[in-house]
Amino acid sequence: MLFFRSLSGSTVLRARTLLFVGSVLATSSLTAPYFNVAHAAGDDSASLDVLEKQMARIQAQQMELQKTLVSMQKQIAAHRAALTHGGKSGSTVRHGGSGHITPPSEAGEESQWAATTPAEHLATGGHTTTAMNTRGPHLHHATGPDAEAVFSGADDKPDVEAVIGHRAEDIISHLAENGVGPHPRETVGAQAAGALGDHGVFHMGPVSLILGGFLDASTVLENRHVPSGTFNYWQAMPYPNESRYHTNNFEGSARYSRISLMARGNVDAHSTISGFYEMDFGAGAATTDAYESNSYAFRMRQLYLAYDNSDINFHFLAGQAWTMLTPGRIGITPRQESLPETIEASMLAGQTWARQLQFRFVEDFFKHRLWLGLSIENPQTLYDTTGFTNNDGAVRLPNGRIATISSNGTGLTNDAPFSNEIAPDVIAKVAWDPSWGHYEAEGILHFPHDRVATEGQGHNNTAIAGGGGGSMVLPVIPHKVEVRLAGLAGVGIGRYGSVLLPDATLKATGEPDPIPSVQATGGIIAHPNPRIDVYGYFGYQAAGRRYSSYGTGGAYGYGNPTYSNLGCGIELSTLGCTANTRSVMEATIGAWYRFFKGKYGTVEAGAQLAYSRRDAWKGQGGGPDTNMSQIFLDFRYLPFQ
Structure with missing residues (x-):
């Protein structure tokens, strides 16, 4: 040699x-x-x-x-x-590229470089990158223990200048090294965000198709009966007045099995366009029953197109994706959301997230260390109408007028409340990736809207709500142990937390009255070796009071101290238990173990222990509380990873 x-x-x-x-x-x-x-x-x-x-x-x-x-x-x-x-060649070296090597042109030599040899993946920074075709007089190089040289002819498609994450077909654009890095693709956090696999990659002309997803079988054993499976609906945690409080519950399902598909093509040497589609069976159909067929509905999780340009460092996304309020782990990049590794489908109490339509514009600066993003997203206002009479979103006020806050869906839309909205939610985020850690700050504006009317006349009302927060990922031991912290506080933004506390209630006169709320999470995640993930999390979400009374002595709103909680501690009591939720907390620990991994994919198992507590606002009879302990078990087969 x-x-x-x-x-x-x-x-x-x-x-x-x-x-x-x-x-x-x-x-x-x-x-x-x-x-x-x-x-x-x-x-x-x-x-x-x-x-x-x-x-x-x-x-x-x-x-x-x-x-x-x-x-x-x-x-x-x-x-x-x-x-x-060594400075002996005039060729340009581009780091972080696709991994293909195109040698410099020499006299009479150009036609000799027609032979190509495929490389399944190249190791860069501990993450896998799949090779892409290149063209032109530039010399690319691959790094890492598994790197292979690949020669491409002059007729091949142009390369994208830079690749981040795991593979050329996955995520594009430079990323700064921050000690955090993109998700290790095999981890459950990456699976939740929508990681694509090494296997199942097909090339159709200039477009690459990449498969992802997994087959999932999960169970939960809990000491309260909350009929929501592994998706925790904490607002339904029963108080002692309900018989469900006194019974255990076991439930299992494969409904959260997932499949994803990405189509990606190069526009030119600096830009790509991609489409991502992720689905599961998490929706309940009208024909779903737990006694025979367990036929859950196929549903859309994510569906969006993205355009990335590494020449002007511009990134655009349009479609349904994780809201930009969701904490991230590097840059402001889709499929790099910082999501808990938990088995429960609702993730963690206090987690900030939603998946919804958005138009996202992102620019990065200073060699991809500073990221600025603006997102226009689909709005919804989650109302609480305790004390009022609510008939399909038409709320009768104490003065006899009607406030219209929502209407149930019709046509091809499911029969559930959809709120009146006058404008989209506006979200801004700044992300910073220094040499150690990832840091974010964000803000949101939301505009609850309704109409108050009586026969022959009426008027519209719009409130201004919003808040701010941030998150950070601290790589205590880079790529081995990290600490994650995140939080969001404001008024009228409760629906962006896993607990789904209300955004607003109504004043006695019918105007929207945004409810203050706060949510926060903290966790320690360790990857002692490539086969094991261990985690511990704490989450908290709380809602404030917004209430009113009328001349007749009626009580309205959220957390009104005159509501009766006298019967909350007595099974099947008739004394009443209004008990608006004040706060929910959850503490959980768990681990995942990948015991098979090869060309056939990956098989992994997980176990999780969780303890949750729900506290209510005080009323007549005090402020009741309830709690729940859970054991989760999960098996997954990831054929594409």
């Missing part, structure tokens, strides 16, 4: 030519006597057997020659890369 590295470019060309001619001559000299033997034998069947054996032997020899040529090509490429790093 050292011999070949010392050869000049013209000498290498001559050596390759001689090898090619020699192989042809060797083949010719070998085949001539075989034909003579076959004819001399005069036995047709014997002749055929001899010819077939000799053909097989020649083919094996040709394969060995081809392997030798490929090895020589790799050595030559490595030699050129070394010369380039």
Whole structure:
């Protein structure tokens, strides 16, 4: 190998030519006597057997020659890369690229670089990157223990200038090194965000199709009966006045099995366009029953298109995706959301998230360390109308007027409340990736809207709500142990938390009255080796009071101290238990173990212990509380990872 590295470019060309001619001559000299033997034998069947054996032997020899040529090509490429790093070549080296190597043009040499050899993936920074085609006089290089040189001809498609994350087909655009890095694709946090796999990659002309997802079988055992499966609906945690408080519950399902598809193509050497589609069976259909078919509905999780330009560092997303309020782990990049590794489908009490339509505009600066984003997103206002009479979103006020806050869906929309909205939610975020850690700050504006009317006249009302928060990921031991912190506070934004506390109630006169809320999470996540994830989280979400009374003595709103909670501690009591939720907290620990991993995919199992507590605002009879303990178990098969 050292011999070949010392050869000049013209000498290498001559050596390759001689090898090619020699192989042809060797083949010719070998085949001539075989034909003579076959004819001399005069036995047709014997002749055929001899010819077939000799053909097989020649083919094996040709394969060995081809392997030798490929090895020589790799050595030559490595030699050129070394010369380039030493300043002896005029080629441009681009780090973080696709991994393909296109050697510099030399006189009479351009046509010689037509042979290509595929590389399944290249290791860069501990994350896998799949090779892409390149063109032009630039020398790319691959790094890491599994790197392979790949040669591409002049007719190949143009390369995208930079790749981040796991593979060229996955996420594009430079990222700064912050000690956090993109999700290790096999981790459950990446699976929740929508990670794509190594396997299941298809190329259709200029478009690459990449599959992702997993088959999931999960169960939960809990000491309260909350009929929501592994999706925790904390607002339904029963108080002692309900018999469900006194019974255990076991439930299992495969409904959260998931499939995803990404289509991605290069627009030019600096930009790509991609489409991402992620689905599961998490929705309940009208025909779903827990006694026979367990037929859950196929639903859309994410569906969006993205445009990324690494020349002007601009990124655009349109479609349904994780809201930009969702904490991230690097840049402001789709499928890099910082999501808990928990088994429960609702993730964690206090987690900030939603998946909804949005139009997101992002620009990055200072070598991809500072990111600024603006997102226009679909609004909804989650109302609490305790004390009022609510008939399909038409709320009767104490003065006899009607406040219209929502209406149940019709046509192709499910029969559930959809609030009146006058404007989209406006979300802004700044993300900073220094050399250690990832930091975010964000803000949101929301505009609850309704109409108050009586016969023959009415008027519209709009309130201004919103808040701010942030998150951080601290790599205590980079890529091994990290601490995550996140929070959001404001008024009228409760629906952006996992507990789904209300955004607003109504004043006695009918105007929207945004409710103050706060939510926060903290966690420690460890990856002691590539097969194990261990985590511990704490989450908290709380809502404030917004209430009013009328001249007749009626009580309205959220957390009104005159509401009766006298019956909350007595099973099947008739004394009443209004008990508006004041706060919900959850503490949980768990682990995942990947016990099979290979070309067939990955098989993993997880276990989680969780404790949750729900407290109510005080009323007549005090402020009741309830709690719930849970054990989650999960098995997953990831065929594409």
